[in-house]
Amino acid sequence: MTSRAGLPIRLVVSDSGPLISLAACGRLDLLLEFRRPVHIPDVVKAECLRFPEKVGAATLAQWFEPDTCPAYIMPTPLLVAWQQAVADEALNPNLHMSVGLGDAAIAWLLRQIQSYPQEQEPTLVLTEDGPFGDGVIRNDFPEVHVLSTRALLRTLENFGRIPSAQAILDDIAHAGRQLARYLADRPGRPSPGTKTSWAEVLAYRRPDPGDIS
Amino acid sequence: MMSVHDALEAWQAGEITSGRARQMTGAADVMELRAFAEQSGLPVRVQLLPREEEQAACATALIERLMENEVREATRSPDRAVVAE
Numbered sequence: 001m002t003s004r005a006g007l008p009i010r011l012v013v014s015d016s017g018p019l020i021s022l023a024a025c026g027r028l029d030l031l032l033e034f035r036r037p038v039h040i041p042d043v044v045k046a047e048c049l050r051f052p053e054k055v056g057a058a059t060l061a062q063w064f065e066p067d068t069c070p071a072y073i074m075p076t077p078l079l080v081a082w083q084q085a086v087a088d089e090a091l092n093p094n095l096h097m098s099v100g101l102g103d104a105a106i107a108w109l110l111r112q113i114q115s116y117p118q119e120q121e122p123t124l125v126l127t128e129d130g131p132f133g134d135g136v137i138r139n140d141f142p143e144v145h146v147l148s149t150r151a152l153l154r155t156l157e158n159f160g161r162i163p164s165a166q167a168i169l170d171d172i173a174h175a176g177r178q179l180a181r182y183l184a185d186r187p188g189r190p191s192p193g194t195k196t197s198w199a200e201v202l203a204y205r206r207p208d209p210g211d212i213s
Numbered sequence: 214m215m216s217v218h219d220a221l222e223a224w225q226a227g228e229i230t231s232g233r234a235r236q237m238t239g240a241a242d243v244m245e246l247r248a249f250a251e252q253s254g255l256p257v258r259v260q261l262l263p264r265e266e267e268q269a270a271c272a273t274a275l276i277e278r279l280m281e282n283e284v285r286e287a288t289r290s291p292d293r294a295v296v297a298e
Contacts, residue, residue, distance in 0.1 A: 134252060151217040151253075154239050159214045165239060181245075183238065185218035186254040199216035 006197025009124040012038045016047040016102055017128030018149045023056030025171035028063050035201045038071040041105035042079045055177045076105045103132045110141045122196045130182040143188045145196040151185040159202035221250045227262040
Protein backbone atom coordinates (compact mmCIF):
# COMPACT_ATOMS: atom_id res chain seq x y z
CA MET A 1 0.00 0.00 0.00
CA THR A 2 1.32 3.45 -0.89
CA SER A 3 2.39 5.54 2.11
CA ARG A 4 0.06 8.47 2.68
CA ALA A 5 1.92 10.02 5.59
CA GLY A 6 2.73 13.69 5.17
CA LEU A 7 3.68 16.83 6.98
CA PRO A 8 0.42 18.24 8.38
CA ILE A 9 -0.40 21.69 7.08
CA ARG A 10 -0.55 24.39 9.73
CA LEU A 11 -2.28 27.24 8.03
CA VAL A 12 -4.69 27.82 5.18
CA VAL A 13 -4.72 30.80 2.82
CA SER A 14 -7.89 31.26 0.80
CA ASP A 15 -8.41 32.90 -2.56
CA SER A 16 -11.69 34.68 -3.31
CA GLY A 17 -13.12 31.93 -5.57
CA PRO A 18 -13.64 29.29 -2.86
CA LEU A 19 -15.03 31.88 -0.45
CA ILE A 20 -17.60 33.05 -3.01
CA SER A 21 -18.53 29.46 -3.92
CA LEU A 22 -18.98 28.37 -0.31
CA ALA A 23 -20.92 31.55 0.43
CA ALA A 24 -23.13 30.94 -2.60
CA CYS A 25 -24.29 27.62 -1.15
CA GLY A 26 -24.30 28.84 2.46
CA ARG A 27 -21.47 26.46 3.49
CA LEU A 28 -18.67 28.76 4.67
CA ASP A 29 -18.76 26.60 7.80
CA LEU A 30 -16.86 23.94 5.84
CA LEU A 31 -13.71 26.03 6.29
CA LEU A 32 -13.81 24.87 9.90
CA GLU A 33 -13.09 21.34 8.72
CA PHE A 34 -9.45 22.28 8.20
CA ARG A 35 -9.14 22.86 11.95
CA ARG A 36 -6.39 25.27 11.04
CA PRO A 37 -6.29 29.07 11.03
CA VAL A 38 -7.62 30.47 7.75
CA HIS A 39 -5.80 33.55 6.47
CA ILE A 40 -7.34 35.86 3.91
CA PRO A 41 -5.29 38.67 2.35
CA ASP A 42 -6.99 42.06 2.59
CA VAL A 43 -7.22 42.33 -1.20
CA VAL A 44 -9.05 39.00 -1.40
CA LYS A 45 -11.56 40.22 1.18
CA ALA A 46 -12.01 43.45 -0.77
CA GLU A 47 -12.58 41.46 -3.98
CA CYS A 48 -15.27 39.37 -2.26
CA LEU A 49 -17.13 42.48 -1.12
CA ARG A 50 -16.63 44.66 -4.19
CA PHE A 51 -19.95 43.92 -5.88
CA PRO A 52 -22.66 43.64 -3.18
CA GLU A 53 -25.24 42.43 -5.71
CA LYS A 54 -23.19 39.42 -6.81
CA VAL A 55 -23.72 35.82 -5.71
CA GLY A 56 -22.54 35.20 -2.15
CA ALA A 57 -21.56 38.81 -1.47
CA ALA A 58 -24.23 39.45 1.18
CA THR A 59 -23.32 36.23 3.01
CA LEU A 60 -19.64 37.14 2.87
CA ALA A 61 -20.28 40.68 4.12
CA GLN A 62 -21.87 39.16 7.19
CA TRP A 63 -19.12 36.53 7.53
CA PHE A 64 -16.41 39.18 7.37
CA GLU A 65 -17.90 41.16 10.29
CA PRO A 66 -14.80 42.02 12.35
CA ASP A 67 -16.12 40.79 15.70
CA THR A 68 -17.24 37.39 14.49
CA CYS A 69 -15.13 36.59 11.41
CA PRO A 70 -13.48 33.21 12.03
CA ALA A 71 -10.61 34.02 9.64
CA TYR A 72 -7.56 36.24 9.93
CA ILE A 73 -7.53 39.15 7.50
CA MET A 74 -3.92 39.71 6.53
CA PRO A 75 -2.81 43.24 5.64
CA THR A 76 -0.72 43.48 2.49
CA PRO A 77 0.91 46.43 0.70
CA LEU A 78 -1.24 45.66 -2.37
CA LEU A 79 -4.54 46.90 -0.96
CA VAL A 80 -3.76 50.52 -1.79
CA ALA A 81 -2.90 49.57 -5.38
CA TRP A 82 -6.13 47.55 -5.61
CA GLN A 83 -8.23 50.46 -4.31
CA GLN A 84 -6.61 52.80 -6.83
CA ALA A 85 -7.19 50.29 -9.63
CA VAL A 86 -10.85 49.93 -8.68
CA ALA A 87 -11.24 53.72 -8.63
CA ASP A 88 -9.68 53.93 -12.11
CA GLU A 89 -11.96 51.17 -13.37
CA ALA A 90 -14.98 53.09 -12.06
CA LEU A 91 -13.96 56.00 -14.29
CA ASN A 92 -13.13 53.83 -17.26
CA PRO A 93 -14.88 50.45 -17.44
CA ASN A 94 -12.51 49.32 -20.21
CA LEU A 95 -9.67 49.16 -17.73
CA HIS A 96 -8.95 45.89 -15.90
CA MET A 97 -6.18 47.06 -13.63
CA SER A 98 -7.42 45.26 -10.51
CA VAL A 99 -7.28 41.83 -12.18
CA GLY A 100 -4.62 39.63 -10.65
CA LEU A 101 -4.03 41.76 -7.57
CA GLY A 102 -5.73 39.19 -5.32
CA ASP A 103 -3.31 36.54 -6.58
CA ALA A 104 -0.46 39.00 -6.12
CA ALA A 105 -1.53 39.55 -2.51
CA ILE A 106 -1.53 35.80 -1.89
CA ALA A 107 1.92 35.52 -3.50
CA TRP A 108 3.16 38.36 -1.29
CA LEU A 109 1.80 36.59 1.79
CA LEU A 110 3.39 33.28 0.76
CA ARG A 111 6.68 35.08 0.26
CA GLN A 112 6.47 36.32 3.86
CA ILE A 113 5.75 32.79 5.06
CA GLN A 114 8.73 31.54 3.04
CA SER A 115 10.97 33.52 5.35
CA TYR A 116 9.97 31.23 8.23
CA PRO A 117 11.58 27.82 8.54
CA GLN A 118 9.37 25.94 6.09
CA GLU A 119 8.94 22.82 8.18
CA GLN A 120 7.28 25.01 10.80
CA GLU A 121 4.60 26.56 8.62
CA PRO A 122 3.39 24.08 6.01
CA THR A 123 0.78 26.12 4.16
CA LEU A 124 -2.22 25.25 2.01
CA VAL A 125 -3.75 27.58 -0.57
CA LEU A 126 -7.41 27.05 -1.34
CA THR A 127 -8.10 28.28 -4.87
CA GLU A 128 -10.24 27.72 -7.95
CA ASP A 129 -7.79 29.46 -10.22
CA GLY A 130 -6.01 26.84 -12.32
CA PRO A 131 -3.39 29.13 -13.85
CA PHE A 132 -2.55 30.48 -10.40
CA GLY A 133 -2.41 27.03 -8.78
CA ASP A 134 -0.60 25.27 -11.61
CA GLY A 135 1.54 28.22 -12.64
CA VAL A 136 2.53 30.65 -9.93
CA ILE A 137 2.31 28.32 -6.94
CA ARG A 138 3.79 25.25 -8.62
CA ASN A 139 6.73 27.28 -9.94
CA ASP A 140 7.42 29.80 -7.20
CA PHE A 141 6.06 28.11 -4.08
CA PRO A 142 6.56 24.35 -4.48
CA GLU A 143 6.44 23.97 -0.70
CA VAL A 144 2.79 25.08 -0.67
CA HIS A 145 -0.12 22.62 -0.84
CA VAL A 146 -2.75 23.52 -3.46
CA LEU A 147 -6.36 22.50 -2.94
CA SER A 148 -9.30 23.40 -5.15
CA THR A 149 -12.89 23.77 -3.98
CA ARG A 150 -13.92 20.63 -5.88
CA ALA A 151 -11.12 18.59 -4.27
CA LEU A 152 -12.06 19.94 -0.85
CA LEU A 153 -15.69 18.90 -1.31
CA ARG A 154 -14.85 15.45 -2.73
CA THR A 155 -12.49 14.75 0.15
CA LEU A 156 -15.07 15.87 2.70
CA GLU A 157 -17.50 13.42 1.12
CA ASN A 158 -14.92 10.61 1.11
CA PHE A 159 -14.43 11.15 4.83
CA GLY A 160 -18.17 11.27 5.49
CA ARG A 161 -18.11 14.92 6.60
CA ILE A 162 -20.73 15.86 4.03
CA PRO A 163 -23.30 13.54 2.50
CA SER A 164 -22.69 14.60 -1.09
CA ALA A 165 -20.16 16.86 -2.80
CA GLN A 166 -22.35 16.86 -5.90
CA ALA A 167 -25.31 18.22 -3.94
CA ILE A 168 -23.19 21.17 -2.82
CA LEU A 169 -21.85 21.70 -6.34
CA ASP A 170 -25.45 21.70 -7.55
CA ASP A 171 -26.37 24.28 -4.90
CA ILE A 172 -23.50 26.50 -6.06
CA ALA A 173 -24.68 26.20 -9.65
CA HIS A 174 -28.30 26.90 -8.69
CA ALA A 175 -27.16 30.02 -6.87
CA GLY A 176 -25.82 31.21 -10.22
CA ARG A 177 -22.12 30.62 -9.74
CA GLN A 178 -20.10 28.92 -12.44
CA LEU A 179 -17.49 26.82 -10.67
CA ALA A 180 -14.36 25.98 -12.66
CA ARG A 181 -13.70 22.27 -13.46
CA TYR A 182 -10.25 22.75 -11.93
CA LEU A 183 -9.53 19.98 -9.43
CA ALA A 184 -6.22 19.83 -7.60
CA ASP A 185 -5.06 18.35 -4.34
CA ARG A 186 -1.32 18.77 -4.75
CA PRO A 187 0.95 18.39 -1.74
CA GLY A 188 3.68 20.90 -1.19
CA ARG A 189 7.29 19.76 -0.92
CA PRO A 190 8.80 21.81 1.92
CA SER A 191 12.08 19.91 1.69
CA PRO A 192 13.43 16.92 -0.23
CA GLY A 193 11.61 13.74 0.72
CA THR A 194 8.74 15.50 2.49
CA LYS A 195 5.24 16.39 1.40
CA THR A 196 2.34 18.16 3.04
CA SER A 197 -1.04 16.67 3.81
CA TRP A 198 -4.23 18.12 5.19
CA ALA A 199 -6.98 15.48 5.36
CA GLU A 200 -5.91 13.44 8.39
CA VAL A 201 -7.85 15.72 10.72
CA LEU A 202 -11.06 14.70 8.98
CA ALA A 203 -10.79 11.25 10.49
CA TYR A 204 -11.24 12.71 13.96
CA ARG A 205 -14.12 14.45 15.66
CA ARG A 206 -16.13 17.25 14.16
CA PRO A 207 -14.54 20.67 14.72
CA ASP A 208 -15.86 23.19 17.19
CA PRO A 209 -16.27 26.77 15.98
CA GLY A 210 -13.36 27.82 18.20
CA ASP A 211 -10.94 25.40 16.52
CA ILE A 212 -10.22 27.70 13.62
CA SER A 213 -8.37 30.33 15.59
CA MET B 214 -11.16 7.13 3.73
CA MET B 215 -8.97 8.97 1.29
CA SER B 216 -8.33 12.50 0.17
CA VAL B 217 -8.56 13.23 -3.53
CA HIS B 218 -4.76 13.15 -3.73
CA ASP B 219 -4.59 9.79 -1.99
CA ALA B 220 -7.26 8.37 -4.30
CA LEU B 221 -5.35 9.50 -7.39
CA GLU B 222 -2.11 8.14 -5.95
CA ALA B 223 -3.77 4.79 -5.16
CA TRP B 224 -5.16 4.64 -8.71
CA GLN B 225 -1.73 5.25 -10.18
CA ALA B 226 -0.27 2.59 -7.90
CA GLY B 227 -2.89 0.11 -9.16
CA GLU B 228 -4.44 -0.19 -5.70
CA ILE B 229 -7.92 0.95 -6.78
CA THR B 230 -9.68 0.82 -10.13
CA SER B 231 -10.22 3.85 -12.33
CA GLY B 232 -13.94 3.52 -11.61
CA ARG B 233 -13.36 3.82 -7.88
CA ALA B 234 -10.96 6.71 -8.43
CA ARG B 235 -13.55 8.49 -10.56
CA GLN B 236 -16.11 7.98 -7.82
CA MET B 237 -13.75 9.47 -5.22
CA THR B 238 -12.70 12.46 -7.31
CA GLY B 239 -15.81 13.23 -9.33
CA ALA B 240 -13.97 12.80 -12.63
CA ALA B 241 -16.36 12.37 -15.54
CA ASP B 242 -14.08 9.92 -17.38
CA VAL B 243 -10.56 8.54 -17.42
CA MET B 244 -9.24 11.48 -19.42
CA GLU B 245 -10.44 13.85 -16.71
CA LEU B 246 -8.95 11.55 -14.10
CA ARG B 247 -5.60 11.89 -15.86
CA ALA B 248 -5.96 15.69 -15.88
CA PHE B 249 -6.79 15.70 -12.16
CA ALA B 250 -3.73 13.54 -11.47
CA GLU B 251 -1.51 15.93 -13.42
CA GLN B 252 -2.96 18.95 -11.57
CA SER B 253 -2.41 17.14 -8.29
CA GLY B 254 1.27 16.62 -9.02
CA LEU B 255 0.99 12.92 -9.84
CA PRO B 256 2.67 11.86 -13.06
CA VAL B 257 0.46 9.44 -14.95
CA ARG B 258 2.35 6.20 -15.51
CA VAL B 259 2.28 4.70 -18.98
CA GLN B 260 3.94 1.35 -18.16
CA LEU B 261 1.78 -1.54 -17.07
CA LEU B 262 2.11 -2.94 -13.57
CA PRO B 263 3.19 -6.62 -13.41
CA ARG B 264 -0.39 -7.63 -12.51
CA GLU B 265 -1.76 -5.66 -15.44
CA GLU B 266 0.80 -7.22 -17.79
CA GLU B 267 -0.32 -10.64 -16.59
CA GLN B 268 -3.97 -9.75 -17.24
CA ALA B 269 -3.11 -8.41 -20.68
CA ALA B 270 -1.19 -11.61 -21.49
CA CYS B 271 -4.15 -13.76 -20.39
CA ALA B 272 -6.56 -11.70 -22.50
CA THR B 273 -4.25 -11.88 -25.51
CA ALA B 274 -3.92 -15.66 -25.18
CA LEU B 275 -7.70 -15.99 -24.95
CA ILE B 276 -8.28 -13.87 -28.06
CA GLU B 277 -5.66 -15.87 -29.99
CA ARG B 278 -7.31 -19.15 -28.97
CA LEU B 279 -10.75 -17.90 -30.06
CA MET B 280 -9.34 -16.79 -33.41
CA GLU B 281 -7.63 -20.17 -33.92
CA ASN B 282 -10.91 -21.92 -33.11
CA GLU B 283 -12.74 -19.83 -35.68
CA VAL B 284 -10.19 -20.65 -38.35
CA ARG B 285 -10.36 -24.32 -37.43
CA GLU B 286 -14.18 -24.29 -37.60
CA ALA B 287 -14.11 -22.52 -40.92
CA THR B 288 -11.65 -25.05 -42.35
CA ARG B 289 -13.77 -27.96 -41.15
CA SER B 290 -17.03 -26.67 -42.68
CA PRO B 291 -16.38 -24.42 -45.71
CA ASP B 292 -20.14 -23.72 -46.06
CA ARG B 293 -20.17 -21.91 -42.71
CA ALA B 294 -17.20 -19.84 -43.76
CA VAL B 295 -19.10 -18.72 -46.87
CA VAL B 296 -22.15 -17.82 -44.80
CA ALA B 297 -19.98 -15.91 -42.38
CA GLU B 298 -18.51 -13.93 -45.25
